[in-house]
Each structure stands twice: as structure tokens, then as C-alpha cells.
Amino acid sequence: MTNYILGIDGGGTSCRAAVARPDGIILGRGKSGAANILTDPNNAIISITEAARAAYREAGLDEAGINGASAFLGLAGTNVGDLTRYVHDRLPFQHTDIDSDGLIALQGAIGDEDGAVAILGTGSIYMGRKDNVVRYIGGWGFTVGDLGGGARLGHALLQEALLAHDGVHPRSGVTDAILDEFKGDPRGIVEFARLSKPGDFGRFAPILFDHARRGDAQAIAIVKAGAATVNESLDAIMDLAGAKRLCLLGGLAQIYPEWLSERHRAILVEAEADALTGAVALAAKGYRQRTGAAA
Amino acid sequence: MTNYILGIDGGGTSCRAAVARPDGIILGRGKSGAANILTDPNNAIISITEAARAAYREAGLDEAGINGASAFLGLAGTNVGDLTRYVHDRLPFQHTDIDSDGLIALQGAIGDEDGAVAILGTGSIYMGRKDNVVRYIGGWGFTVGDLGGGARLGHALLQEALLAHDGVHPRSGVTDAILDEFKGDPRGIVEFARLSKPGDFGRFAPILFDHARRGDAQAIAIVKAGAATVNESLDAIMDLAGAKRLCLLGGLAQIYPEWLSERHRAILVEAEADALTGAVALAAKGYRQRTGAAA
Structure with a gap:
């Protein structure tokens, strides 16, 4: 049986998933509804699972195969620890890593190099990575943060x-x-x-x-x-x-x-790829580290 | 039968009333609960009436006399016209004038002279009066106003x-x-x-x-x-x-x-009196204007 990896980008509006070979080559993508683990963790679990199934279907794979996948999820609201654990323990994947939506955006944008990313949308958050250590600034939300957003x-x-x-x-x-x-x-x-x-x-x-x-x-x-x-x-x-x-x-x-x-x-660069691609890259990296497979 | 006047200062925490002779000499004061016409107009009507009755009692007057009073009310939230009319039509006084809590504060603070008042508390609002015309600035509330409050x-x-x-x-x-x-x-x-x-x-x-x-x-x-x-x-x-x-x-x-x-x-002055005293002064002024009584 072939093992696949899943990258998942879950936010307050929609949830996107991509299934890929362990080397990161994407085979199919899927999309579902909101995956906001803060406001509705149970619905987020459903959306994440649906998006993963849809990606498998698009790739021509058996949906049931998601149970064997190694998934990396970038989700909004992961700074509330209890809910992250709650969602983690209820997902069907063989292996599940959950981190922030910011981290997968960073990975997608700058790949494996060091660098910084600012997400300037409705809110504002800043991330930088050096020697695999990621630091965050801002992202505290509208009421007392998100300045410049x-x-x-x-x-x-x-x-x-x-x-x-x-x-x-x-x-x-x-x-x-x-x-x-x-x-x-x-x-x-x-x-x-x-x-x-x-x-x-x-x-x-x-x-x-x-x-x-x-x-x-x-x-x-x-x-x-x-x-x-x-x-x-x-x-x-x-x-x-x-x-x-x-x-x-x-x-x-x-x-x-x-x-x-x-x-x-003077130091602005274009994003290499989107957050979903970043999630796939992190899923592939995790899979390699756990299995000892070559990059 | 003697006519009396009532000054009333109604806010979100409490309601104060003072009964006075038509020349403005205060005879008694009373206090009751919240009189927030925005959040609970019916309760505001009860609080206003109770405060008026308490003032009559303190003055040694028959409570039933409030039905003959000329009242001037300074209330928070009067910029919502429909509720002001609703409260006005249900109060028991013979004559009722309702204006903002700011106006009675202005009257109390600077009396009949021209001048300006800034209320700097949780919020911020500015008022000025010249030749009996009152102008307002600010007071728009916390979300998009009340700067400096x-x-x-x-x-x-x-x-x-x-x-x-x-x-x-x-x-x-x-x-x-x-x-x-x-x-x-x-x-x-x-x-x-x-x-x-x-x-x-x-x-x-x-x-x-x-x-x-x-x-x-x-x-x-x-x-x-x-x-x-x-x-x-x-x-x-x-x-x-x-x-x-x-x-x-x-x-x-x-x-x-x-x-x-x-x-x-350089032009700061101390307040001459409080808002309740301002309400009494405005009640007296209104009574004189309607009855043609001498000041």
C-alpha cells in the first residue's frame, strides 16, 4: 500500500486540502467549508475530512485512503491549545501535525530558506524563520492589535x-x-x-x-x-x-x-507558492523525518 | 395650589431629581435606579417617577403633586428621537421637557453665561453655548469616537x-x-x-x-x-x-x-454647579417662559 501525504489549509471561510506523493508531488486538490477551530471545532473536523476526501477523489484515489495519510494542517486559531488537541485527536489520518495558518503561509512563500513574511489582510501578522526557528509578531486581532491591517x-x-x-x-x-x-x-x-x-x-x-x-x-x-x-x-x-x-x-x-x-x-521578494503548497511541503518534510526516507 | 418645578438628571447608573420653587430654590432631592432610555425606556420611566416622588417626600410635599410639576429632564441617549418621544408621552408631569444629559451639565457648569464644557470621563464630548445656541462635538462612543476619554x-x-x-x-x-x-x-x-x-x-x-x-x-x-x-x-x-x-x-x-x-x-473655570442644579435652572427658565413669570 502506498502512503500519501496531505497538506491542509484551514481557515474561517474555507478549507483546502492537497494529496501528494511522499516526495511532495501534488496529485489532487479538494475544498470544503469553514474550518474555524475556535468557533466550531466539530464542524472544522468535518470540513478538514471532507476536503481531504475531495482531494483523494480528484487524484483518482480511494477516499478511504485518508486513514493512512500523513497530514500537516495549518489552521487559524491554533494558539488556543486545548482546541488544537481536541481537533487533533478526532481526525482520521494516520499521522497528524497541526500548526498555525501562518506557518504554512511562511513555508509556501519562502520555501526552505530563511526569511520573513508579513500577512497584511484584514489583520496583520509577521513571521520570520532562521535556522528552523520561527518567530511571530502581532496577529493579536482587531480589538487591540492588527495595526495597519x-x-x-x-x-x-x-x-x-x-x-x-x-x-x-x-x-x-x-x-x-x-x-x-x-x-x-x-x-x-x-x-x-x-x-x-x-x-x-x-x-x-x-x-x-x-x-x-x-x-x-x-x-x-x-x-x-x-x-x-x-x-x-x-x-x-x-x-x-x-x-x-x-x-x-x-x-x-x-x-x-x-x-x-x-x-x-529593497528586500521584497515574490511568494514562491501559496499556503496549501507550504502545508504539503511541511507534510513531506515530516514524513521524511519520521520514515527516514530520502528527500 | 402651588406649582413646583422638577430638575431631573437621568443616567445609566442612577437617576436624581430635585423639586424646586418656580424661582429655582431647591426644596428637596431624591434618587432612584438607572434611567437609560436606550436600553430600557420603561424602567427609565419608573426610575424618573420614583426619583421625583422621593424629592417631593424629602421636601415634605405630597408625592401626588408631581402630576402638577413642570419638569426638565437631562437624559443620556436622547439622540434617538423615537425613544425620547416614547418616554416623554408616558411621564406623569404636567409639563415635560427632555434634552441631553450634556445640556444640563453645561447649564450647571457655566450657568446662563456663554462658554464651553468638555466632559472627559470614560468617553469625551464637547459642548459650547453662545446666544442660547448650543453646539456639540464628539460623544460618538467608544468604537469610533470618544478620543482622549x-x-x-x-x-x-x-x-x-x-x-x-x-x-x-x-x-x-x-x-x-x-x-x-x-x-x-x-x-x-x-x-x-x-x-x-x-x-x-x-x-x-x-x-x-x-x-x-x-x-x-x-x-x-x-x-x-x-x-x-x-x-x-x-x-x-x-x-x-x-x-x-x-x-x-x-x-x-x-x-x-x-x-x-x-x-x-488659560481660560479654565471651575464648574458653578452640578448637572442636577442645571436641570433645575432649565426647568425654572422653561416655566418662566411659559407662564410669563418674572425671573
Whole structure:
């Protein structure tokens, strides 16, 4: 019987899986629903298993074979230890490694070399690896973290619109655009903010960057303040991990570079591969280490 | 039958009432439970009525007399029009005026003169009056407003502690104090923040000001950033209301002046009276205007 490996990328929106030969060559991919181990660990187990089965089917393999697989899972929310153990113990694979969604993104982006990765999306998190030691900065979530991420930028824009409405700060195109969206009524902004999740705030980030690029002074101020926090965190992670190259990932990865310090822009590299590919690579590495197979 | 007037100060924690002669001389005071018209308008009606009855009792008057009173109520949450009307129509007084809790605070603090008031407590709101026109700035709540208020300052301190933990910003006495309070575990801060209401964040404001006064660089930076937003809002309200004098109210009123611009410090005055006294004065003013009685 042939042993296969599974790479799995599980997040709050969907779960993706790839089945591969032990040397990492991908044979098939599958996708399923949300795999958020924090909000619904039992459903996450179902989604992970479904995605793995779908990958086996696409590869023309018997689904039941997932019971013999060596799987590496990158999941959001793994810093809550009890739930990780709970999910680990209920998955059907022969061998299961679970780590953060960040780690598989890092592996995918920079492969086996040393380097750093910043994921700039709705939130913000920074990772660096040197000599197989991975360090993390940020990723603390919207309420007291994720500085420079899309949600915090959108939040800052709504706040700026209220300050413009009150005459505390100057009005500009971007604050007028926000006030117009709420029919000129600041209470609409307050009510929206009260009911919003991070992703809802993040929807305003593209408007902000658009106006900033067109020279809107208030938009530029907010983007620059966000970029300053990203620059600081990049300094810290580059220093912590002794990294010489940097890869930006996430929804704002393409939009952010022009706002960052030259010292960071100068060492930017493109991602080698995505997080799912990173998960497969880590599954292959784990398999080799356990079986003593040659790379 | 003698007509009396009622001043009522209703908030989320308690409701206070004072019964007075039509010329504003207070005869008795009463207190009851929460009168939050946003979260529980029916209970607010009960609390307001109970406080009024208690004031009549303390004055040695028949409680039933509240039905003949001219009342002026300053209530939190009056910017939601429908609920204000709902409460207004169900109160037992002969005549009822309802306005914001801010307006009675302004009246109490600066009397009949023109001037501005900043309420710096858990939140922040600014009011100015000139020629009987009252203007408001801020007061939009914790999520996208209340800059410089205790909740936003406490929030900024928790965020700074996470940045210090990550090595993004320097550690200092105040960030160490916060990390110690959470046993050095940043996840404790994140979890606390996730579950916290504005008042919970506000509890960290005194620690922040203590450290700032003792020269802690990180604490000073946060307090100065907060004071900058207060200075800006004060500029705006002084300009809007053409005010020449300024009164600070709220839990941070005594602690903030040393951090504010000299142009604001130079025109600070002490509050003449409290918000309940302001409500009585407005009740008396309304009574005179309706009855044509001499002042």
C-alpha cells in the first residue's frame, strides 16, 4: 500500500486540502467549508475530512485512503491549545501535525530558506524563520492589535469621517465619500461601527488607498500612520529573525509596498507558492523525518 | 395650589431629581435606579417617577403633586428621537421637557453665561453655548469616537503592552505593569479586550496617568496623543461656539489640565454647579417662559 501525504489549509471561510506523493508531488486538490477551530471545532473536523476526501477523489484515489495519510494542517486559531488537541485527536489520518495558518503561509512563500513574511489582510501578522526557528509578531486581532491591517485602516477612516463632520479635522474627498455613504448622518457611522466585525471595517480599506494614491491629504495621513506601524513591526521581525528577505502576503500585499520604508521595499521578494503548497511541503518534510526516507 | 418645578438628571447608573420653587430654590432631592432610555425606556420611566416622588417626600410635599410639576429632564441617549418621544408621552408631569444629559451639565457648569464644557470621563464630548445656541462635538462612543476619554486611553495602553511584548515598541514601567497584571501572557490581554466594555478599558486610565506623571516615556506618549485629540476638539468647539471660557467635567477633569495646551488652560473655570442644579435652572427658565413669570 502506498502512503500519501496531505497538506491542509484551514481557515474561517474555507478549507483546502492537497494529496501528494511522499516526495511532495501534488496529485489532487479538494475544498470544503469553514474550518474555524475556535468557533466550531466539530464542524472544522468535518470540513478538514471532507476536503481531504475531495482531494483523494480528484487524484483518482480511494477516499478511504485518508486513514493512512500523513497530514500537516495549518489552521487559524491554533494558539488556543486545548482546541488544537481536541481537533487533533478526532481526525482520521494516520499521522497528524497541526500548526498555525501562518506557518504554512511562511513555508509556501519562502520555501526552505530563511526569511520573513508579513500577512497584511484584514489583520496583520509577521513571521520570520532562521535556522528552523520561527518567530511571530502581532496577529493579536482587531480589538487591540492588527495595526495597519485593513480592518484597523477602515476603522480609522470611519473615525476620521466623524472628526471631519465635527470640524475637528479638515474635510476631504475621502471623508466626504464616507459621510455620503451614510447619507451625511454621523449616527449611521456610529451604528454601523457598533454592529461591525473586522471584515466589515476592512471593506473601507480599498477606498482609503484609492484616495491616498490620488493625493487626498486625510487619506494619506491614515495610510501613513498604518504604514508606520507596519514598518515598525517589520523592523522588529527582521531583527528577531535576522532575515535578509521579506515577502508580503494577504489582500493588501500588492497595495502596501509603495507606502513602506525603502529599507523594506529593497528586500521584497515574490511568494514562491501559496499556503496549501507550504502545508504539503511541511507534510513531506515530516514524513521524511519520521520514515527516514530520502528527500 | 402651588406649582413646583422638577430638575431631573437621568443616567445609566442612577437617576436624581430635585423639586424646586418656580424661582429655582431647591426644596428637596431624591434618587432612584438607572434611567437609560436606550436600553430600557420603561424602567427609565419608573426610575424618573420614583426619583421625583422621593424629592417631593424629602421636601415634605405630597408625592401626588408631581402630576402638577413642570419638569426638565437631562437624559443620556436622547439622540434617538423615537425613544425620547416614547418616554416623554408616558411621564406623569404636567409639563415635560427632555434634552441631553450634556445640556444640563453645561447649564450647571457655566450657568446662563456663554462658554464651553468638555466632559472627559470614560468617553469625551464637547459642548459650547453662545446666544442660547448650543453646539456639540464628539460623544460618538467608544468604537469610533470618544478620543482622549478614559476608555480609549486604557485601550491604547493595552495595545501598547502588546507592542512592547512583541518588541515593536520599547518596554517601560507602564507596559510591564500591564503585562504583569496579565501574568506576562499577551493572550490574557487579547481575551480581556474581547470581553470588555468601555468602562473596563477605562479602569486602566488612572494607571496610565500615574506613570505618565512619574516620567514613563511610553505612558507620556499615549497621554500626549490623547491630549492632542482633546486639544483639537477644544479648538473646534471654542471656535464653533465663540467661547471665551472653558469648564472641564467628568472623571478626568482634574487630571487632564496639565497635559492640555496653554491656550486652553488659560481660560479654565471651575464648574458653578452640578448637572442636577442645571436641570433645575432649565426647568425654572422653561416655566418662566411659559407662564410669563418674572425671573
